[in-house]
Amino acid sequence: MRRRRFLGVSAAGAATAAITPALTSCGGGGGGSGTTLTVVAADYGDSAANGSQEYWDKLARAFEAEHEDIEVDVKVYSWTEVDRKVADMVRRGEAPDLAQIGAYADFAAAGKLYRADQLLSISTQAGFIESIAEAGKVGRVQYGLPFVASARLLFYNKTLFEQAGITAAPTDWDELKDAAEKLKTAGVKIPYGLPLGPEEAPAETMLWMLSGGGGYTDTNGTYTLDSPENVKTFEWLRDELVGEHLTGPGTPGRTNRQQLFDAFARGEVGMLNGHPTLMKQAEKGGVKYGTAPLPGIHGKARSTMGIADWMMAFKQNGRQEEIGRFLDFVYAKENVLEFAVRYDLLPVTAAASDAMRESRDHKRLWQFLDELRHAEFLPYSKTSWATVSKGLKEKIGAVVAEGGDPASVLGELQRAGDEAEVAGR
Template sequence: MTGALASCAGAVGSGGVTLRLVAADYGDSSANSSKKYWDQLVEDFEAAHSGIKVEVSVYSWNDVDRKVKEMVARGDAPDMAQIGAYADYAAAGKLYPADDVLSIPVQADFASELSDAGKVNRTQYGMPFAASTRILFYNKTLFSEAGITTPPQSWSDLATDAQLLKAKGVTYPYALPLGPEEAQAETMQWLLSGGAGYLNGFGGYDLDSAQNVATFTWLKDNLVGKGLTGPVAPGKLNRADAFAAFTRGEVGMLNGHPSLMKMAREKGVKFGMVPMPGINGRAKSTMGVADWMTAFQQGGHKDQIREFLDYVYSEKNVLSFSREYDLLPVTSSAQEAMARSPQDQDLEPFLQELPSAELYPVGKTSWATVSADIKNRIGKAVGPDGSPAAILAQLQRAAVTADSAAR
């Protein structure tokens, strides 16, 4: 799955350059490993660009960020890394601005909400590579058996439907994964549906706002406290386990991203998808997630990186990657092509949510620390002895401290 890393960029013929790229694996088996995608892309690129070779090393998402961090720490940064965050490297002055490594047409083709999320101090360093949004999945068979004729549009609807599902013996009427794998995602989705989020209007952390406390108090009292979230405590339920339970027909409702469609279909689950309900109707915004391409300055290969990344972000390649892994394109041209294509209609509900989606505050160098803290603590807020106000206040104090230390 992984290629051997060269210790440094070597010569390729006269005046040639070898670029090194470290990338994350979006596949779930060797059959659809991202290595296959990159191998084909690099083969096509090198055939048309003499003098530039590209070596790609692919690692699982469990390892890729750590691998890049280790390389940078020992003074052996790759030319490019396709990873989950960028702000720390940008703040340390290790990255090229996107202006330096993308042509103007390619950079301008990024969806604006994704470009903006890639900026530190108004300069773009993070180049969006893949995106997804979250919407509410529901099991049509379980809904029918419980006598539910329409999917929920408000929190009240969701709680009522969960009660009906529980009465029919559904194991997880609503799956609430606040376990350490991805609690920051489920948390953000609910905070947004409650009308707030992680940040205030000035870009500062605001985790313990009155709206956020009200949201988690509602979750604790109306879902968790009434036994509507299943046999596993939310703080111990991971997203992967919740998805697996959905594919087994054990979950009535849960927040999901595009890859859940394929997983559910393969298991024969009949499902529907709707925007996340809000307090009194559809939530004003949903959560979006983006992964990032970064270009490191250490190797000094700015011009060659630009040639390669312009190729990577061509409409053809962006569409190919998005279709292979059920992800949303990060460029406007590929999004428009997907919207026109019958083969991509399954992704249309997610595409519709992207323009109004709110992403993690990845431009803050403190976000990695804050995210890890949320993963560790937020499940306690809805536990039997938990206090949403107290837990969110603890998270807020820690976030402010982390933010101050990162400046």
């Protein structure tokens, strides 16, 4: 997710109260001479002022105040280095007790992680939103514990729509193309933003596959990258959007998501797919925007894409009981909600999600919450996904260029995924 993908507002009210009373200096610890849990976590802040270390320090001190036999030592790293830091620690035989990072499948496949049911109370494990918890399973066993999530919606610039004579957000591909044409005629620099550059290629690709009735995998988890639906989707993008010069002056395969978010906040983009962080960025830029479900080939897309980041517990140090006690605390409703609100993310538990919906302070996130419950997630559980993701970042942008061959490129990615699946067994 730099969240790298989401980044957002500060928390307030009751959500903060769960942590604040036990706040001590960051250097001090509430524990005695018992166990010290080591935690490595990702930084969701975009500056020193709103970095995640402060959240984790407060949380650790609050936990230690209730568990005098356990200390918690949390180290927070940027998203550019945290996954590598954890991988290096594991290779050196110095795995942390807990890691909150972007992927868990490789560690689970190597037998290095505790199962969720070995750690969590029944109520905590049952409290995850079902669609997100499913994405944390390898072979129907949950190893990845969702930490935060996000969903995608169509964002559109209300002012540009009004100037172009567009009265409503598009609900299908035909309406989307029609709106893009009107925006272009009205002089909008980027009628539709299509980021297929390395930063966002796997996510934007999945959004379009879903809107075309396809996806990365079938219900059995088998890759379907070169399905007829996916090929048709990218032929349409190539011919009807990019080929008609409705995606702006840049080349989609070289355009990253943040470039388009920045352009949207400057009022230069008519429409694009976005996540909650874009709301804050657009507001800072003074852009009046709206959000809508993703347009599909024949009406609203059957689902949107969900993004999740993961918590995982390593078996190396044998601290199963202590880890479980800490995780039950981490996933308390107030703590989950506090982190989500702080960074404009979506809670991963039903209780925190319900609390967010009950507060009108969070009304602008309600539509994202609705979409998240039925979202489809990237194939996090597949160790082969790293290979496929890399291939997508390198090649998918070319299929929408003039002369691009979606069937050939998607077929090549399909073969690479199948081969990686076999090699990982």
